[in-house]
Amino acid sequence: MLNFNQIKTAIPEFKATFTKLKQQSVIDKYHNIEKSLFSLFTSNSYLELTIITTEQCNFRCVYCYQDFQSVKLNEDRAYSVIRFIEKSVESGLRHLHISWFGGEPTLNVMPIHKIGNAIKKIQLNNNLVYTSNMSSNGYLLSKNRFNDLLNSGVNHFQISLDGWQEFHDQTRIRKNGQGSFYRIWKNLLCFRSFKKHFIIDLRLHITQKNIDSIEVLVKNILKEFSKDHRFNVMLEEIKDLGGESSASQLVPDKKIKNRLTHIKTSLLPMKRPFKSAHNKICYAAIPRHLLIFPDGQLGKCTVMLKDPRNVVGKLEHDGDVILNKEFYSYWIRGFSTLDKQDLSCPAKHLPKIFDGVERIAVKQI
Numbered sequence: 001m002l003n004f005n006q007i008k009t010a011i012p013e014f015k016a017t018f019t020k021l022k023q024q025s026v027i028d029k030y031h032n033i034e035k036s037l038f039s040l041f042t043s044n045s046y047l048e049l050t051i052i053t054t055e056q057c058n059f060r061c062v063y064c065y066q067d068f069q070s071v072k073l074n075e076d077r078a079y080s081v082i083r084f085i086e087k088s089v090e091s092g093l094r095h096l097h098i099s100w101f102g103g104e105p106t107l108n109v110m111p112i113h114k115i116g117n118a119i120k121k122i123q124l125n126n127n128l129v130y131t132s133n134m135s136s137n138g139y140l141l142s143k144n145r146f147n148d149l150l151n152s153g154v155n156h157f158q159i160s161l162d163g164w165q166e167f168h169d170q171t172r173i174r175k176n177g178q179g180s181f182y183r184i185w186k187n188l189l190c191f192r193s194f195k196k197h198f199i200i201d202l203r204l205h206i207t208q209k210n211i212d213s214i215e216v217l218v219k220n221i222l223k224e225f226s227k228d229h230r231f232n233v234m235l236e237e238i239k240d241l242g243g244e245s246s247a248s249q250l251v252p253d254k255k256i257k258n259r260l261t262h263i264k265t266s267l268l269p270m271k272r273p274f275k276s277a278h279n280k281i282c283y284a285a286i287p288r289h290l291l292i293f294p295d296g297q298l299g300k301c302t303v304m305l306k307d308p309r310n311v312v313g314k315l316e317h318d319g320d321v322i323l324n325k326e327f328y329s330y331w332i333r334g335f336s337t338l339d340k341q342d343l344s345c346p347a348k349h350l351p352k353i354f355d356g357v358e359r360i361a362v363k364q365i
């Protein structure tokens, strides 16, 4: 077992590999990973946490892979997270990033405020930069809740839309079977009146079937938000990755791609530049990233949520993080191999089973 603060000592071999490949110019040529980024992602001064506040969701999207268990991150575990952050600051943490994830994170905002307020107090006596974002379906982001989240340090939101109302309501269905578009759109319009800084990434899912609806949606987005630089648009085309549940019928064909090119051009003023190097490395591959489940177990990937291979350790009550070095090393192997695939999706080619580990079911306390 390895304490999280000892990771740095466990990775000198990565640094040696990196230096060697850098000397041979292999990295610059094949891997868009810079030395400064490499150092940051392996340093005690940086920590990236993805925290699942609840596995519950108020939606039942037709393509969702989650199973909506009732486990929520409770006050006790929020305290453990705070202790972990305090200990990390004592060990040199200077830049903390937290992504709030679910289920639907707005169904349990208590830990977001508790941890956010604790971080503010830590910042009074320490040189700590805190950034935070949230993936939300946007339905419960009322004016008051949005304001509270901004005050707790969450100012970057990713909200997904599947088209204009008629199409969106067929796929992004609420738990009670009703549509969700109207309320989300109303919330988005309302955010414009805020004076504070925030970023909203509107993530539009493009399939073979929804292109008409996406065109209507984009027209309205441009009308309502193009003058507000805090709103951005991300287009996500469904891709056929060749698995058993092949999505090939939904993959946009050539005709649709032509229409997409037109949409992309119209949206150019609303596209936020991103750092390409970071974009090619999945957070699951980053040594200083951990996923915190509501029951205190620690993982890496936000897709393989029920896979026992995605349990790399445990957050103790007193804030100590205990990692299984072997499992954890599989996930961060990209920082040793510098293989493109290992860096961009370490979930691929994991060993079939890690002996003796089970994702322990924990009931809500």
Ligand code: SF4
Pocket (backbone or CB within 6 Å): 282, 283, 284, 285, 301, 302, 303, 304, 344, 345, 346, 347, 348
């Ligand atoms: S499936 Fe791959 S790319 Fe997606 S979060 Fe998991 S490791 Fe990263």
